[in-house]
Amino acid sequence: MPVARTDPARLVAFEVLRAVSDQDAYANLELSRLLRERGVSGRDAALATELVGGTLRLQGSYDDILDRLVKGTLQPPVRDALRLGTHQLLSMRVPTHAAVTTTVDLVKEQIGHKPSGLVNAVLRKVAAQDLESWLTDRPRPARTAHPAWVIDALAEALDRPAELDALLAADNERPAVVLVARPGLADVAELGGSALAASPYAVELEGGDPGAVPAVREGRAGVQDAGSQLVALVLARAALEGDDQRWLDVCAGPGGKAALLAAIAAERGAGVLANERQRHRAQLVAQGVRAARAGVLGVVTGDGTRPPWSPGTFDRVLVDAPCSGLGALRRRPESRWRRTAADVEELVPLQVALLDAALDAARPGGVVLYATCSPVVAETAGVVRTVLERRTDAVVEPALDLIGDLEDAESAHLPGALQLWPHRHRTDAMFLSLLRRR
Structure with missing residues (x-):
């Protein structure tokens, strides 16, 4: 041989x-x-x-x-x-x-x-x-390594023609490894690296294997983009009157945001119910939240559009909806070649149904955070507007005061909502809209 x-x-x-x-x-x-x-x-x-x-x-x-x-x-x-x-x-x-x-x-x-x-x-x-x-002198799709329809969708979402090439270039850069120190379980000082503006729990590693960090091995910290950390933080920072003990993560897999929410909830005497439709992903969630189990109400396998819980049960609800993933092209580069415009059209009805169900799950006065790792207008502002047009019991809550020192992050398509960008904020292009149930 x-x-x-x-x-x-x-x-x-x-x-x-x-x-x-x-x-x-x-x-x-x-x-x-x-x-x-x-x-x-x-x-x-x-x-x-x-x-x-x-x-x-x-x-x-x-x-x-x-x-x-x-x-x-x-x-x-x-x-x-x-x-x-x-x-x-x-x-x-x-x-x-x-x-x-x-x-x-x-x-x-x-x-x-x-x-x-x-x-x-x-x-x-x-x-x-x-x-x-x-x-x-090659066409922009060849020059920037993005399909034409993706370029068009990102250009519409960005709404700043002068920044488009910078955004496309940022998508083609190797992403840094970012860790999250889950509060009450780990401290940023033990992770090494440098701080990031998007999250007080985030550090960017200069190199090396994150699995070699003891806190990561023990589940007290994890690998998580700073934009994803901000999703959990905005939900947790929203003002709330009355009860604040029951939190829900509707689409929890693979578990990073649920683990951070659970750590924050544990410090406040609250708990998170983590729901995931796919059983194998629910198992990943259960593993991810193990270290923060004091802040976990449970991990369940269920359809977020037809939930097993009663309406008005939760004080805070996160719906990190399945999406095209075009905001995370640095980390999931194959998405740009795999996804099509038709995929977006098929995802939007699911996203609308999930947000509708999430609002139903929140009690009056409670808050819901709708998030996607896509900036595409149809998946972001379009979904929120569609839901609000047909119900009178919810309103967009301005979230700009909840993001610390992060600048220039308001959505160009939905006032009060947030849109992060890799070329501006060194994060994935996360969209966040905070809504309050009236």
Whole structure:
């Protein structure tokens, strides 16, 4: 049997790309699984992570280059290998010889000898120019590695033409690792890193494996974007008269926001009921809130649009609705190639139903926070307006006073609501609208 010459990092990266292409796998989950199963760690794990994330983020630009160099149709595995090699040549400090040789070896071992000559020739042509030269005068979708419909949707949501290219560039940057120190369980000082404006519990790591941080291993802290932390904080900071003991997270999976809410609730003598429709995600929620169990009323598996709880039960309600995910393209880069405009149209009725049910779950005087990790107008301001147009017992509550020192964060499409942006706030593009049940 021939000895494999492909290094572990590149092999893992290629297999993740194939799983994303063939099986619609989530890159982050597939990458974590393979790194763990293969025992890949340290610098090799960091390399595999950059190869996967960088290749997927810039896939549209790389395909534009490859399609100009290759006549005919590329087999999907060969295209994935070429994307991987192109990323090393144009966006990493990998010498040309190393990038070409390792990719050719990978093709020989994983695909076969026949396409290896083509791969060698194409990558040597790719190496003849830098990325900027390849993309000069190309259409914006190729130049920015975003599908045209995504660019249009983001441009409408941003409503500032002068900032659009900065936003698209921010989507293509490797995101920093951000940790949350869950209050009452961990302190930001023990996590290291630097503070972020969006959340007093957030720190940005300069590098390294977050799993090596003791508080993360013990569940007292976690990996969570600062924008996602702000979702929990805005709900918890909203003024409330009367009872404040029963909180609800309608769409709790995979559990990060529920864990932060539970930690905050525990300090106030309150508790969170975490609901998740999918059983396997509900199990993830249960694991995530274990350290903050003093603030947990329970974890249930149920449909948030047809809930098992009685109307008017809760004082604070979070509905972090399923969405297109176009606000988290730095972290879930495959979303831009997987989602379509039709997906948004299909999601909106579900989002409307979830917000309606969340308002029903809140008691009179209680608050509901509607959030999405998408800035798309139809999924954000459009959903809130649709719900408010047909009911008279709810109103948007201005939330600008609840976000601390964060500036320039009001939604361009719904006064009082919040819209975060990666190029402005160094967070995912989270949308937040606080509503009060009359």
